[in-house]
Amino acid sequence: MRPGPASLSILCSSLLCAAASAAPQAAVVLFDEVARPGVEILALAPDTTHLLAGDAVTAAAALRTTFPESAIELTRSKRADGGAALTLQWRQIWKSGVALQTAPQDLRPLLAQGTLGFDLKVDALDAGGLVVKIGCGPSCERQVPYVLPGRAAQGKGWQRVVLALSCFTRDGDDFSQVVRPFALEGTGSGQVSIANVAIAAGGTPNTACPDWRTVAVTPARLDEAWSIDWWLPRHRQKLDDAQQMVRDGRSPQLVFIGDSITQGWEKEGAPVWQTHYAKFDALDLGFGGDRTENVLWRLQNGAVDGLDPKVAVLMIGTNNTGLRGDFPVSTVAGIRRNLDELRQRLPRTRIMLMAIFPRDAMPDSTLRRTNDAINAQLPALADGNRIVFVDVNRAFLTPDGLLANTIMPDLLHPNAAGYAIWAKAMQPELDRLMALPRL
Numbered sequence: 001m002r003p004g005p006a007s008l009s010i011l012c013s014s015l016l017c018a019a020a021s022a023a024p025q026a027a028v029v030l031f032d033e034v035a036r037p038g039v040e041i042l043a044l045a046p047d048t049t050h051l052l053a054g055d056a057v058t059a060a061a062a063l064r065t066t067f068p069e070s071a072i073e074l075t076r077s078k079r080a081d082g083g084a085a086l087t088l089q090w091r092q093i094w095k096s097g098v099a100l101q102t103a104p105q106d107l108r109p110l111l112a113q114g115t116l117g118f119d120l121k122v123d124a125l126d127a128g129g130l131v132v133k134i135g136c137g138p139s140c141e142r143q144v145p146y147v148l149p150g151r152a153a154q155g156k157g158w159q160r161v162v163l164a165l166s167c168f169t170r171d172g173d174d175f176s177q178v179v180r181p182f183a184l185e186g187t188g189s190g191q192v193s194i195a196n197v198a199i200a201a202g203g204t205p206n207t208a209c210p211d212w213r214t215v216a217v218t219p220a221r222l223d224e225a226w227s228i229d230w231w232l233p234r235h236r237q238k239l240d241d242a243q244q245m246v247r248d249g250r251s252p253q254l255v256f257i258g259d260s261i262t263q264g265w266e267k268e269g270a271p272v273w274q275t276h277y278a279k280f281d282a283l284d285l286g287f288g289g290d291r292t293e294n295v296l297w298r299l300q301n302g303a304v305d306g307l308d309p310k311v312a313v314l315m316i317g318t319n320n321t322g323l324r325g326d327f328p329v330s331t332v333a334g335i336r337r338n339l340d341e342l343r344q345r346l347p348r349t350r351i352m353l354m355a356i357f358p359r360d361a362m363p364d365s366t367l368r369r370t371n372d373a374i375n376a377q378l379p380a381l382a383d384g385n386r387i388v389f390v391d392v393n394r395a396f397l398t399p400d401g402l403l404a405n406t407i408m409p410d411l412l413h414p415n416a417a418g419y420a421i422w423a424k425a426m427q428p429e430l431d432r433l434m435a436l437p438r439l
Helices: 146-153 231-247 261-265 272-274 292-300 318-322 329-346 368-382 416-435
Strands: 027-031 038-043 048-052 056-058 071-078 084-101 115-124 126-136 141-145 156-162 181-199 254-260 283-286 311-315 350-354 389-390
Touching: 038 071, 038 156, 048 056, 056 141, 115 126, 115 146, 115 311, 126 146, 146 350, 231 283, 254 261, 254 292, 261 272, 261 283, 292 329, 311 329, 311 416, 318 329, 318 368, 329 350, 350 416, 368 389, 389 416
Parallel strands: 254 283, 254 311, 311 350, 350 389
Antiparallel strands: 027 181, 038 048, 038 084, 056 071, 071 084, 084 181, 115 156, 115 181, 126 141, 126 181
C-alpha cells in the first residue's frame, strides 16, 4: 500500500532530510511516485552495473561472453493503480539486482529506531532467491536473506516489506558515507517488482532477520536459493547411507565433516579418497555452502547418530567468512559449538580440527586475513588428545604466501592436485590418531 497524501507530507523531498538544519531526520525517500533528484537506478550484474536512464536497461552485452545463457533486464513499470514501479527479470545467473544509488549520505541518525520499507510483488521465484542489502560505507554492505519469504510471496500480489535498520548493522559499521542505501539482489531465475522504497526514522518491522551476534551458533538448514532442492535430500541420503553401512558391518571408522571443500572428496578428490580413506569405510559429510550453524543442525538431526568412528575430521567456517562476512569471533564460537556437539554424540571419537584453508591469491586479501584470524584462535579449542588441531595450510602456499590456481582453480576449492596435497600433509597426524587406542 502506498503512503497517502498525509503520510507523504511528512516525508522529505530531498535525499537526506534536515542535513543542514537542526530538525530531526524524518526519512530518506528513494523511489516513489515522484522522480527523486540525485537517485540513480541501477541494474546489477555479476561484475557490472547498468544505469536505467530510460524505460529499460539490460546487461546483455556484459553477460554475453561469460554467461551466454543468462539474462538481466530492469524496466520501469506500472502498478494496477497507476503507481510507479521497477521490474527486475533475471535468468540463470548467480547475481542480478536493482540498486538505488545516491550521493554519500549519513544514515546514522536513523539506525536506532529506523526501518527500511518497500513494496514487493513476486511474479516468479521458484527457481531463484532474493537478498536485501544496504551499504554501510565504502566497500561495506550488509544483507538480509529473503529466499523463503520471497518464494512464499510468489503470486500473491503487492506486499509491504518492512525491515528494522538494525538488521543491517554490526559493531564497528560507520554508515556515515552511504552511497547505496538500497539494493534487492536476485540469484538463479526470477521476476519481481518493487515500489515505494524509503528509509524511515521509525516504523514497525514485519519481517524477521537473523541476529548477527548469534546466527553462527543457532542451528539452521542451509536455505540458499541454490541449495533448497538438494540440501535436505542429501542429509537424508547420508543418514540412510550411514545406517546401511552399520547394518552391513562396515561402520565408518573415519568421518569428514564440513562444507563444499569436504564434499569435494566425492568429486575432484575421489581418486585420493579411494587410495587413502576407503579402507576405513570413510563417510563424507561435506555439504556445499554450509556454515557453522548448518553443520550444527545436521549434527543435531542425526548426522552421526549410531556411528562410532575412531576419528572425525572437521573443517568449517570459510562460508561464514565469504558468504556472510562474519566476524572471526562469531565463526570461532560456531566451531566451538560444533566441537561440543561432536564430543557429546561421539564420546569415543577423536576429533581432528583442521585450520580453515587459505583463500584468494594474495596473503593480504580481506577473506584470507579473516580466515587467518579464525585459525589463530582454533588451537585454544583443542586439548591435544580428544581434539587435535592440525594446520596444513603452508602446503598449499608458496614461501611468500601466494595461493596458486593450479591447485585451487577458483582460489577456494582444491582440484585433484589440491586434494593430494591435503591428504599428504594430513596423513602423518591422521595415521597417529587412527592407531591410538579408543578413548
